[in-house]
Amino acid sequence: MPGGAVTGYKLLMDDGLNGDFVEIYYGQKVPSLHEYLVTNLTAQRPYRFRVQAENFNGFGPMSDIITHWTCIPPS
DSSP states (O other): OTTOSOOEEEEEEOOSSSOOOEEEEEOTTOTTOOOOOOOSOOTTOEEEEEEEEEETTEEOOOOOOEEEEOOOOOO
């Protein structure tokens, strides 16, 4: 693998209003963690996410953007 094994990941998210991406998780030295629970979201918003892997050389390129819509809580 060019650059060596993955040593961690950075997860970024926007505000659901197409705003800037901000870091919401940095798993330095935790390469086995592949999920993260985001809380306090507003219903019916399209939240965008990106992820970036890290190895001993630093960070690789950002992933493509993926969008997840939040749902209305059940009544």
